[in-house]
Structure formats: C-alpha cells, structure tokens
Amino acid sequence: MILPQIARFSFSQHSLALLALLALCVGIGMAQKPLKEEKPQVLAPVPDAPAAVKIETARFSYLAIPSEDRGLLSKQVEESLKNLRRALRKRRLARITAWVGGAGDVRRVSTSIREQLAEWRLPIPAITVIRVGALANPGSRVAFDIEVEEENAVNSDGLLFLAAERSLSAEFRLDLKGDFQRVLGTLDERLRAEGVEPAAVIGARCFVSLSDDLAALDRELRQRYPAASASVMQALRTSPDSFVNCDLVARLAAAPSDAFEARIATLEEGQPPVTTVVKVNTPRLVLTSAQLCFRATDADLALGFERLQNTLEEQGTSLSNAAQLSILAQSPELGIRAEQQGRKFLNPLYDPAILRQTVEALPALDSTISLDAIVAVPE
Numbered sequence: 001m002i003l004p005q006i007a008r009f010s011f012s013q014h015s016l017a018l019l020a021l022l023a024l025c026v027g028i029g030m031a032q033k034p035l036k037e038e039k040p041q042v043l044a045p046v047p048d049a050p051a052a053v054k055i056e057t058a059r060f061s062y063l064a065i066p067s068e069d070r071g072l073l074s075k076q077v078e079e080s081l082k083n084l085r086r087a088l089r090k091r092r093l094a095r096i097t098a099w100v101g102g103a104g105d106v107r108r109v110s111t112s113i114r115e116q117l118a119e120w121r122l123p124i125p126a127i128t129v130i131r132v133g134a135l136a137n138p139g140s141r142v143a144f145d146i147e148v149e150e151e152n153a154v155n156s157d158g159l160l161f162l163a164a165e166r167s168l169s170a171e172f173r174l175d176l177k178g179d180f181q182r183v184l185g186t187l188d189e190r191l192r193a194e195g196v197e198p199a200a201v202i203g204a205r206c207f208v209s210l211s212d213d214l215a216a217l218d219r220e221l222r223q224r225y226p227a228a229s230a231s232v233m234q235a236l237r238t239s240p241d242s243f244v245n246c247d248l249v250a251r252l253a254a255a256p257s258d259a260f261e262a263r264i265a266t267l268e269e270g271q272p273p274v275t276t277v278v279k280v281n282t283p284r285l286v287l288t289s290a291q292l293c294f295r296a297t298d299a300d301l302a303l304g305f306e307r308l309q310n311t312l313e314e315q316g317t318s319l320s321n322a323a324q325l326s327i328l329a330q331s332p333e334l335g336i337r338a339e340q341q342g343r344k345f346l347n348p349l350y351d352p353a354i355l356r357q358t359v360e361a362l363p364a365l366d367s368t369i370s371l372d373a374i375v376a377v378p379e
Contacts, residue, residue: 046114049127051311052288053094054377058153060285062203062229063087063146069139073104074112076141081116084146092149095126095287099143099233101135106363109142128290128372130328131361134234136218143231145205147287157252158281160196161324161353162187163274164247172242174212179244184224187248190277195253201225203249207235207357209242236360247355255281260321260376262350275351280323284377286315292362293369296334301369302341308371309345317377319345322352324374328359338369
C-alpha cells in the first residue's frame with residue numbers, strides 16, 4: 001500500500017517540474033519577442049455646423065419633442081437628441097436652436113449636438129445656442145426649437161412672420177399674466193387682420209422677466225396655439241423691470257399677391273413706421289446659424305451683420321430679403337445699437353419681423369450679440 005503512494009507522489013513532483021520548465025521557456029520566448037508598437041488612436045474631427053441651410057418654403061415646419069427634466073445638461077441633450085431622432089423620420093433637419101437654462105457649459109452643447117448627429121450619420125443643421133435665465137419646466141436644463149423640411153408641402157400659400165410684440169414696465173412685479181395676455185392679444189389681432197386663425201400658428205416663443213409662475217404662462221401659450229412648437233422662457237436670471245416679449249410664425253390661409261410682402265404700421269405718434277407682419281411665398285428660404293459679434297463698438301456690431309450678409313450672398317440672397325431677424329444681446333443698449341447698425345444691410349423700405357431680446361449669456365465668452373435670420377430667396 002505504501003509503494004503506490006510514493007509512486008504517485010514522485011509522479012506529481014516530476015509533472016510540476018516539467019510545467020515549471022515549460023513556463024520558463026515560454027516566458028523567455030515572450031521576453032525575446034519584440035512587442036508590436038501600438039498606433040495612436042485618431043478621433044475623427046467633429047463636423048462644423050453650416051453657416052446656413054436652404055429649404056423649400058412650402059415644406060418649412062417645426063418639430064416639437066418632449067422636454068427632458070432628469071440628469072445634468074449633457075444627459076438631457078443626449079436624451080433630447082434621441083427623441084429628435086425618433087420623431088424626425090423622413091423629415092430633413094434644418095436648424096436647431098438650443099435654449100440652455102440653469103447650470104452647465106453652454107459652449108459644449110453645439111459640439112454634443114454635432115457629435116451625436118455625425119455618429120448617426122445625419123446631416124448637421126444650422127445651430128444656435130443661447131443661455132437664458134430659466135425654462136418653464138424647473139427640471140429642464142435645455143429646450144429645443146427644431147425647424148425641419150417636411151417630406152411633403154405643408155405651406156401651400158406661404159408663411160406669415162409676426163414681429164415681436166413687447167410689453168415693458170419699469171415697475172417690477174412677479175405676476176405677468178396681464179402683460180402676457182395683452183401681448184398675445186395684440187398678436188392675435190394681427191393674425192386676424194391677415195385672415196389667419198390661431199390654429200395656423202406653427203411657432204411661438206415668449207421671453208419674460210422673473211415670474212412667479214413661468215409654467216402657467218407656458219401652458220397658456222400652448223393652449224392658445226395648440227398646433228405650434230411653443231415655449232416660454234425667463235430671459236434673464238434677474239431684471240430690474242418687468243417685460244413680456246413674444247413673436248409668432250404661422251401658415252397663411254391665402255397666397256399673397258406678391259411673393260414677399262411687409263405690413264408697415266406706426267405704433268406710436270411721432271415714431272418711425274415699423275414692420276409688424278411679413279408674408280413670404282418665395283420658393284425657398286435660408287435659415288442661418290448664429291453669427292456672433294465680438295466686442296461692443298459700432299464697427300464690431302456692423303461686422304457681425306456684414307459676415308451674415310456674406311453668408312446669405314453665398315446662398316443667392318441677402319439681408320434685404322430677411323423675413324425674420326433675431327438679435328439676442330448681452331445688454332439692452334447693445335441690442336438697440338446692433339439693430340441700428342443692421343439697418344445698413346436691411347431693406348430701406350421695410351424691416352423684417354424683428355425679435356430683439358437681452359439674454360443671460362452667449363456661447364462664446366467674449367461675444368456680445370448673436371444674430372440669426374430666416375431669409376427669402378428671390379426667384
């Protein structure tokens with residue numbers, strides 16, 4: 001009985017010795033074999049947003065997606081883009097405007113949008129990113145205005161752009177309901193004057209000062225224009241005065257006699273006439289990305305419009321054909337001066353439908369003005 005145990009023990013020792021020798025040989029061989037040099041990983045550059053996108057007027061529309069209210073800014077951008085991808089279907093994405101409220105790096109938003117769309121191999125649209133004071137949903141860090149080109153015609157008679165109507169009071173108050181209803185009432189009167197019903201409004205945006213119930217104003221806007229991509233935003237975190245500033249885009253009920261028409265009105269005695277309504281039925285429109293102005297001299301502000309003009313000329317049009325112009329500024333005084341400089345490039349007979357609004361911040365630290373436009377392309 002003892003001998004077999006000794007034999008088994010000796011065999012185990014012999015096997016272990018052979019395994020150890022084999023491991024040593026393999027180790028020596030591996031040490032002598034030169035390692036392959038790892039190639040550095042080169043990331044594909046993120047495509048830039050185009051300065052402008054041209055679409056058919058008859059197919060211009062807005063696409064509403066649900067707002068996200070969970071997670072940080074980057075997560076909400078990611079989830080919103082997933083919602084956009086599901087809703088897009090055969091539509092062509094033309095322009096995204098991201099309204100960022102609360103904390104988060106606003107400079108990263110455009111890059112995140114472009115990276116995600118490039119990963120999905122979707123064309124990069126025109127992009128504008130603006131920081132506001134707050135959004136209607138307190139949990140949301142970002143809201144999107146999404147303009148698309150539909151698969152089929154939806155504006156057979158053209159589009160109606162209403163210039164921003166503003167109510168401003170030096171008396172600070174949190175209850176803005178009365179001001180809000182007066183502003184929308186004026187816009188509704190202008191719709192009716194053109195034979196357009198509130199149900200034909202496809203885009204509605206309102207900027208307000210600090211309000212005690214931002215969500216209630218947002219609900220009222222959506223109820224008034226049920227078919228619209230609608231949003232109410234607190235433009236600034238704090239403001240010494242109280243204001244409401246809204247503009248609209250609607251589908252025309254009948255084609256205008258001319259492909260481009262502007263309604264001129266004198267709102268106050270002694271004041272120059274201003275454009276309140278623009279009708280467009282040209283075959284195509286150009287939607288621009290944000291053109292930023294840097295520094296604050298008149299020459300700097302004029303340079304921003306000059307660059308926007310150069311972009312439009314490459315698309316076969318100019319600022320003299322602008323249907324809508326947004327001037328988003330770091331201060332009220334800058335916005336007024338920018339509009340004055342812009343008139344050198346606008347049509348001398350009429351303005352576009354202008355929205356001028358002071359906002360919390362722009363995507364570049366030293367930028368002072370953000371300009372974007374919707375411009376008719378003449379036949």
